[in-house]
Amino acid sequence: MAVGETKKATYTIPVGPIHPALKEPVQLVLEVDGEKVVNTDVRAGQVHRSIEWLGMNRNNPVQTIYLAERICGICNICHPFCLVMAIEQAANIAVPDRAEYIRVIAAEMERIHSHMLWAGVAAHEIGFDTVFYFTWRVREEIMDLIEYVFGNRVTKAALQFGGVRRDITAEQLPRIRQSLEYYKNIFEQLRRIFLEDKTVQARTRNVGVLSTEDALKLVTVGPSTRASGVPKDVRQDQPYSAYADLDIKAITPDIITGMVVGDVYDRIVVRLLEVKQSVEIIEECIEKMPEGPTMSEPKMPRLLRLLTAAEGEGVARVEAPRGEDIHYVRLEAGQETMSTWKVRAPTYANLMAVPTILKGMQIADVPITFASLDPCMSCTNRIAITDRATRRTSVLDYEELHRLSVEKTKELQR
Amino acid sequence: MERLSPQAIIDSFRKELGGGFVNGWVYEREVAVKKNKFRSLWVEVKKDAFRDAVKHVFSLQEYPHFVIISSSDLGGEVELIYHFTVYYGHHLEELSLGIRVKLPKSDLSIPTITDLIPGAIFMERETQEMMGVKVVDIPDGRRLFISEDVPEGVYPWRKDETGPQKLLRVLPGREPKRADKKG
Numbered sequence: 001m002a003v004g005e006t007k008k009a010t011y012t013i014p015v016g017p018i019h020p021a022l023k024e025p026v027q028l029v030l031e032v033d034g035e036k037v038v039n040t041d042v043r044a045g046q047v048h049r050s051i052e053w054l055g056m057n058r059n060n061p062v063q064t065i066y067l068a069e070r071i072c073g074i075c076n077i078c079h080p081f082c083l084v085m086a087i088e089q090a091a092n093i094a095v096p097d098r099a100e101y102i103r104v105i106a107a108e109m110e111r112i113h114s115h116m117l118w119a120g121v122a123a124h125e126i127g128f129d130t131v132f133y134f135t136w137r138v139r140e141e142i143m144d145l146i147e148y149v150f151g152n153r154v155t156k157a158a159l160q161f162g163g164v165r166r167d168i169t170a171e172q173l174p175r176i177r178q179s180l181e182y183y184k185n186i187f188e189q190l191r192r193i194f195l196e197d198k199t200v201q202a203r204t205r206n207v208g209v210l211s212t213e214d215a216l217k218l219v220t221v222g223p224s225t226r227a228s229g230v231p232k233d234v235r236q237d238q239p240y241s242a243y244a245d246l247d248i249k250a251i252t253p254d255i256i257t258g259m260v261v262g263d264v265y266d267r268i269v270v271r272l273l274e275v276k277q278s279v280e281i282i283e284e285c286i287e288k289m290p291e292g293p294t295m296s297e298p299k300m301p302r303l304l305r306l307l308t309a310a311e312g313e314g315v316a317r318v319e320a321p322r323g324e325d326i327h328y329v330r331l332e333a334g335q336e337t338m339s340t341w342k343v344r345a346p347t348y349a350n351l352m353a354v355p356t357i358l359k360g361m362q363i364a365d366v367p368i369t370f371a372s373l374d375p376c377m378s379c380t381n382r383i384a385i386t387d388r389a390t391r392r393t394s395v396l397d398y399e400e401l402h403r404l405s406v407e408k409t410k411e412l413q414r
Numbered sequence: 415m416e417r418l419s420p421q422a423i424i425d426s427f428r429k430e431l432g433g434g435f436v437n438g439w440v441y442e443r444e445v446a447v448k449k450n451k452f453r454s455l456w457v458e459v460k461k462d463a464f465r466d467a468v469k470h471v472f473s474l475q476e477y478p479h480f481v482i483i484s485s486s487d488l489g490g491e492v493e494l495i496y497h498f499t500v501y502y503g504h505h506l507e508e509l510s511l512g513i514r515v516k517l518p519k520s521d522l523s524i525p526t527i528t529d530l531i532p533g534a535i536f537m538e539r540e541t542q543e544m545m546g547v548k549v550v551d552i553p554d555g556r557r558l559f560i561s562e563d564v565p566e567g568v569y570p571w572r573k574d575e576t577g578p579q580k581l582l583r584v585l586p587g588r589e590p591k592r593a594d595k596k597g
Binding site for chain 1: 502
């Protein structure tokens with residue numbers, strides 16, 4: 001029987017606010033007919049921390065850089081990157097060329113670690129824990145490199161208005177090249193695991209399909225839209241910083257598979273190829289990086305005075321690992337804080353596609369399908385199932401949902 | 415579809431909207447070593463011409479990408495900027511396009527654009543709850559981010575008496591933050 005034709009009562013399954021698949025809270029209210037998802041409602045806001053308000057009322061712009069880093073643990077370069085570019089436009093601050101290249105290197109390292117993290121989570125969601133351990137082991141290499149270059153594994157505090165706070169020295173280059181070699185050598189192995197394995201294919205092909213048209217209408221961004229065949233990438237379309245010097249091409253799945261389906265498998269293809277692309281971008285950047293200063297205004301009091309006196313607005317966009325990130329900033333003369341600060345992270349746009357990609361899916365496919373958008377929200381571990389007829393609520397915890405997903409994989413392997 | 419130059423796009427808005435067009439300009443900045451141009455366009459329109467302006471964006475590209483609505487409290491009025499991008503998918507050709515519309519505080523309402531762009535729903539819901547701008551004909555007017563226990567009539571992005579200041583609690587032993595010195 002086709003979805004929606006049934007006369008049986010549908011059930012509502014609230015998934016979250018604490019979510020099974022990923023890292024931060026969001027609530028998906030699934031309406032299910034037996035095993036099939038008929039409709040989904042997304043309820044966000046459980047981790048709303050009023051960060052924009054703090055940037056407009058409490059912090060001066062320099063303090064806000066560190067606040068912006070904490071919008072997202074993983075995108076701790078993308079958000080401040082976007083913020084500094086918007087304010088540099090508003091206050092007309094120049095950036096030395098060397099700093100532009102270091103910013104791009106930092107952003108690409110972040111992309112490698114984010115995509116590797118996602119690949120591990122995806123493998124875990126379909127019950128492939130050996131692959132999960134393997135990819136996270138592979139991810140450690142880039143984490144070590146980030147720590148070596150920027151001094152910290154996660155929050156790097158690398159950016160400042162008009163430049164970066166840390167240079168990359170000539171002595172550091174051999175160590176960087178060594179890590180890039182590591183990723184080039186291991187790429188073939190990753191490709192075989194994720195793209196040729198029959199079980200991965202069975203669990204991801206034709207699952208969570210987002211058509212090209214829907215991707216465009218629902219304004220999805222990043223790997224999720226590229227997997228649907230839309231060649232949209234800020235680094236290619238409206239290149240900022242040192243990306244403007246590089247010839248970057250948006251990656252769509254047909255490069256490897258020759259076709260676009262727009263399913264979970266295609267999202268894996270895109271992310272995997274982007275890891276390879278990031279390695280190449282970092283290599284190119286360290287080749288081309290010009291000599292020179294890394295900051296245009298190293299004196300903090302003078303920088304703060306300049307920012308307080310500035311009047312203007314700026315809008316900057318960055319291709320974060322999950323897609324296009326945008327910050328809009330308005331500065332008013334004489335005001336220490338920003339007058340307006342609007343942040344839109346990529347998941348904000350991608351969440352709107354959730355009802356579409358979950359429609360018609362089985363409950364056991366929900367974790368991997370939702371995870372395939374790489375939504376950036378956090379996680380604890382329970383799901384409540386409400387029986388609409390009896391109003392009885394039973395709680396299905398994360399382990400139970402995960403068990404369902406793993407069982408489906410095992411069934412397919414038989 | 416033929417691609418227009420940034421200035422031609424501004425001119426096409428002026429021609430299309432007539433008296434509804436307030437002003438428009440092109441922002442340019444050279445980036446990195448090769449000095450390629452980073453460009454954004456700004457168009458300000460009157461409220462009556464707002465829907466026509468959004469429709470006109472569709473004549474530039476079949477599916478213009480809608481990014482976000484940013485809003486600023488300017489005292490007597492609220493400024494909304496609808497951020498779009500057009501001509502994506504090609505190296506160095508994409509342009510950011512901000513459509514700016516100012517609403518007096520006496521009549522804070524704006525028509526929905528979800529019939530044109532279904533993916534605008536989150537942005538409209540957010541603007542409605544954060545800035546208190548009524549989106550007329552919005553298909554789903556529930557709150558998006560603000561939790562249900564926040565009272566009605568409090569709008570976090572406002573800088574007037576409807577702002578969230580009265581909900582702030584200063585922890586014992588801490589000084590409340592002084593108001594920003596203006597001018």
